[in-house]
Amino acid sequence: MRRRDTLLAAGLLPLLAACATPTLRGSGDLGVVVQRARGALSIVDTSERRVIGEVAGLGDLSHASVVFSRDGRLAYVFGRDGGLTMVDLLTQRIVQRVMQAGNSIGGAISADGTLVAAQNYTPGGIKVFDARTLALVADVPAEFAPGQCSRVVGLVDLPGQRFAYSLFDADAIWITDCSDPAHPVTTRLPGIGRQPYDALVTPDGRHYIAGLFGEDGLAMVDLWADPPRVQRILGGYGRGQQPLPVYKMPHLRGWAVAGRQAYLPAVGRHEVLVVDTATWQEVGRIPVAGQPVFVMARPDGRQVWVNFAVPDYDRVQVIDTPSQRVVATLEPGQAVLHMEFTPRGEAVWISSRDAHRVSVIDTASLRTLAQLDVDAPSGIFFTSRAARMGF
């Protein structure tokens, strides 16, 4: 007590408390796991393979996604309820939180780390924020006809403070350049196909590809062409002429590019499609254990990992890309929702929602290295995403 009183008298207790609490540490091996039901994040250390903290109070995280500041210290969490929360992974505290929309499904951060963008259903459009303060710097309603705003999906960052996204209700892809955030410049590509529902950009930032809910096939934009050019690819991709029941539309961000092939989840079919990324023609199909949801390449492209929709969502399969065969089937726990590779791919982290477990698996031996208790885990996001485009 005497020491505490002395410090209080000197006015230094708060200073000491503030500087003594957070441990000095690097941020390159940090990550977060979304606790879907509790509206919280578990903060994880991928070197020690353990949970090191928790941050609660993030609202509805039922379809949450996360991007990171370029120093790997801050996580920007996009909640389903339109909440955008900046979390400091070192102090394990919320720094800033804004309710930026009524209904939102994700976001992106500019290549230089200065702008954070959210894609919104209600009101339909994108909003762009100062990454340091979360002050609104640009509001781009997806107004495709007077008074009509489209729900926005498939938002990705492009080089140069630009963002690409798809308008579900307007059959359009827009590219907004925020180099001067006060005067964003939007390039509109209309008539790209019916109801784009999700999209991705290839790892080189060249091809933006939107899946279509309203028809078969995909819309692809060559972003290196000037002006950007849209073409339709994989006309047979989708539910086809005799629609199959689809238990969950596959996530497109997970699409894997490994070497010269892209590996795509078939819609409704128990298959992974193999596509040549020069011609964008299908070159093969790999039978898998269920309807694929995420199809993700290990960073070196040697393996592709797949999880599945109900009722096959307890399993994960591993495809060997040189032979294009399934070489392993794992059962890491009930309701596998997401997977995330460590930056160099020596391990993969898998969330099993109903088992309340995150499994860490060695991708070479397939041995389980660790199991972490996490309440209803869904998305897993590592800070190494800060160094990659289109995540």
Place this chain on the structure above:
Amino acid sequence: MRRRDTLLAAGLLPLLAACATPTLRGSGDLGVVVQRARGALSIVDTSERRVIGEVAGLGDLSHASVVFSRDGRLAYVFGRDGGLTMVDLLTQRIVQRVMQAGNSIGGAISADGTLVAAQNYTPGGIKVFDARTLALVADVPAEFAPGQCSRVVGLVDLPGQRFAYSLFDADAIWITDCSDPAHPVTTRLPGIGRQPYDALVTPDGRHYIAGLFGEDGLAMVDLWADPPRVQRILGGYGRGQQPLPVYKMPHLRGWAVAGRQAYLPAVGRHEVLVVDTATWQEVGRIPVAGQPVFVMARPDGRQVWVNFAVPDYDRVQVIDTPSQRVVATLEPGQAVLHMEFTPRGEAVWISSRDAHRVSVIDTASLRTLAQLDVDAPSGIFFTSRAARMGF
């Protein structure tokens, strides 16, 4: 003074000093610039684009290279004199330093971050250290005949605690698996070609390629084949039948893979070679301003940047990869020695040794964003390398 006395009385000044000195910060946007002449590192912040500290006492850094711990906090600096130094970028101090050889030219860190390996000329071989303590855990002399050890070059990390390297004096490539560091297992590939002098691994970790000093052509190992297979590629690569003066052998680690092409520095010629990475055949040559030294792809592969040997080493050229033309020539300062892209490629940092300057250049507008004063800068290394293979 009164506050200080109070703290001294409470015995808390050292504690406060210890915790107040290093700023809590993320490590994802840190990097180092080698001060070649002074044996020191400048620590830089790539978000603020400035020098934030300096660490001296690193010995002979005339051919220094650097790798990073997977949390991005520690830099491992390999000096020419065989010194291996662990530098804490957050406290800006040397944590550990060992003289591990008499003559050394670089190193690597295992994918899981637990092992640091150094490649040595004297005594010829590799040594492997515990990344936390720098305790020696494996010593693999490059003994190719009784009592004869080769100089080792071209060391790279491979998935799974393995390292690949070339034996200059033994015309061999070796792959050492350190999964059990007490019992390293080495695969020896002899007769790969005369005098391998440097090497690289492709970004997917599949192809290890060694340049040959003693003859034309290159040796390539397909590491995904079991057992690994060596083949000769690009028979015309090298000085050819009528040798040209070569002012500086090009660095191979800088070789750029962009999309389906690799861009290689020609030896002695004012050209960059374009090679198809499926067939490993030459498919083009791009005339440039001098003998290329580093040929480096911007992370998205849209541009390739080139610097040159004496007497053209004040210039840097930018190749647009879709058109395969030089689109810009920059003169950032005398004696350009190295270039490093920010993780997502929006900027490139260039060291100009004789101008004592590091320039930060916007890769889209080619505008100079910042110029930093650094004494005789050579290599530039950012912590984002921790997340990449073969760096």
